[in-house]
Amino acid sequence: RAHTLAAAELGVPLDAGATAIFSRNLYLSSFVERFQLAKARDAAQVLGLWDGAGFRFRWPEGSLLPVRMLSRYGLSPLPVIKAVSTAVDRLCKVYQLQANGRSWASPGELFESLGLYNLTQVSAYEYFETMLHVSPKFVRELVDGASRDNYNQDGHINAFVDLVSLAGAGIGGSVFGLANGTTQIAEALLASSPKISPRLATTVTKVEHRYTDSGSARFRLTTARDDRSVRAPNVSKASFESGGRPNLLEYESYDAVVIATPLETSHRLELVGAPSALNTSRPYQQTYVTFVCGSVSAAYFGLPAASAVPTEMLTVENTSLPFSTLAVHASLQNGSHVFKLFSRRPIDEAVLDQIFTTRHRTRRVDWPAAYTRLLPSPTASWPQFEIWLSPTADGDLPRNPPPTRPILYTGAMESAVSCMETQVIAAKNAALRIEAQLSQLAS
Numbered sequence: 001r002a003h004t005l006a007a008a009e010l011g012v013p014l015d016a017g018a019t020a021i022f023s024r025n026l027y028l029s030s031f032v033e034r035f036q037l038a039k040a041r042d043a044a045q046v047l048g049l050w051d052g053a054g055f056r057f058r059w060p061e062g063s064l065l066p067v068r069m070l071s072r073y074g075l076s077p078l079p080v081i082k083a084v085s086t087a088v089d090r091l092c093k094v095y096q097l098q099a100n101g102r103s104w105a106s107p108g109e110l111f112e113s114l115g116l117y118n119l120t121q122v123s124a125y126e127y128f129e130t131m132l133h134v135s136p137k138f139v140r141e142l143v144d145g146a147s148r149d150n151y152n153q154d155g156h157i158n159a160f161v162d163l164v165s166l167a168g169a170g171i172g173g174s175v176f177g178l179a180n181g182t183t184q185i186a187e188a189l190l191a192s193s194p195k196i197s198p199r200l201a202t203t204v205t206k207v208e209h210r211y212t213d214s215g216s217a218r219f220r221l222t223t224a225r226d227d228r229s230v231r232a233p234n235v236s237k238a239s240f241e242s243g244g245r246p247n248l249l250e251y252e253s254y255d256a257v258v259i260a261t262p263l264e265t266s267h268r269l270e271l272v273g274a275p276s277a278l279n280t281s282r283p284y285q286q287t288y289v290t291f292v293c294g295s296v297s298a299a300y301f302g303l304p305a306a307s308a309v310p311t312e313m314l315t316v317e318n319t320s321l322p323f324s325t326l327a328v329h330a331s332l333q334n335g336s337h338v339f340k341l342f343s344r345r346p347i348d349e350a351v352l353d354q355i356f357t358t359r360h361r362t363r364r365v366d367w368p369a370a371y372t373r374l375l376p377s378p379t380a381s382w383p384q385f386e387i388w389l390s391p392t393a394d395g396d397l398p399r400n401p402p403p404t405r406p407i408l409y410t411g412a413m414e415s416a417v418s419c420m421e422t423q424v425i426a427a428k429n430a431a432l433r434i435e436a437q438l439s440q441l442a443s
Helices: 026-034 065-073 077-099 107-113 124-131 136-151 159-168 183-191 349-355 410-415 420-442
Strands: 046-050 055-060 202-211 217-225 236-242 245-254 284-296 312-315 325-331 337-343 356-372 407-409
Touching: 026 077, 026 183, 026 420, 046 136, 055 065, 065 077, 065 136, 077 136, 077 159, 077 420, 107 410, 124 136, 124 159, 136 159, 136 312, 136 325, 284 349, 349 356, 356 410, 407 410, 407 420, 410 420
Parallel strands: 046 312
Antiparallel strands: 046 055, 202 217, 217 245, 236 245, 284 337, 284 356, 312 325, 325 337
């Protein structure tokens, strides 16, 4: 989830969620270029792999990194690099297909058409170790290290998302962040669309597909607003009391609806007439983000005081470790650093005091649903991009009802993969489906 902490909190803007943009992410890269968003400066990194007892390696990034990798893992990286490149090439076919107006009713259909479906049905461990015969050492160290960094999950996730994770680690391309955080992409897109009227402090509580008095079919949204002083145009209203707190209940009609948030976290949302088979209980990975402005303790990691602690620290799958990844996320003008830690549970203050010799400031962010648990799962359990609601009416249903339309659900994509670019692909798919719906309605 893209969320940028303001500079006032720790001295610089910090991404608490989605950060990395892959060079072959066509949509995100086009937004960065279109809005002239400044990229973060690359700093020299030292990559380390921590297993709880010591570092299995500490490698400065640079021209010798491939040599060090071949020395430790032999030729195992080569089939992995090829597999990442092939998967990325197949995914990138979606851009031309969407440019030609192609859209899909379900994620399963999308992945089938791109030749990626089979990768979603096998675990990364099985795919790399059994099917590609990659060294388990490479898989359990670097592949797991990258997936714990990107998804806080190990190689039991599906092979496709682990290939995406490796691309996000820079295999098959380059990776960059934004100097002022990824949230500015959404902000710039909203600012560039004057016809959009965002509703703040507003909760959608109900979606219905209703026949109007004129016999047409539209979607009616019920929204609850805390602020009575701000009124939306052309909506009916009713006041009510909920737990002693005043709200404004509004009803608005639309030709199309897109749900862009996971249904698993939308506990107050009622989809009237939704199919009983709709899966709204996919498990999500909870991730805790801890930012620390201070200095890392070399002694905690078993290093002499004068030793350089890796600036980007991956970890092996080990449930006793207090964090999944630790990295320098920003450098301040006074020479100190801001470190970012991911973990599966909150890191105790006492543990932070051991990891850091000094802590000037600490900021915690809890993501209860950072991303889905991306295990291989049958497509029968995946929500569809289209959700068909049974129509309702105030009176009798029309004798010759007009064609109904589905609502669009971009969160369906997260059954197979979860990252910024694939969610933009899902959003583009929704826009294409709606365009087709409205064209049919107009005719």
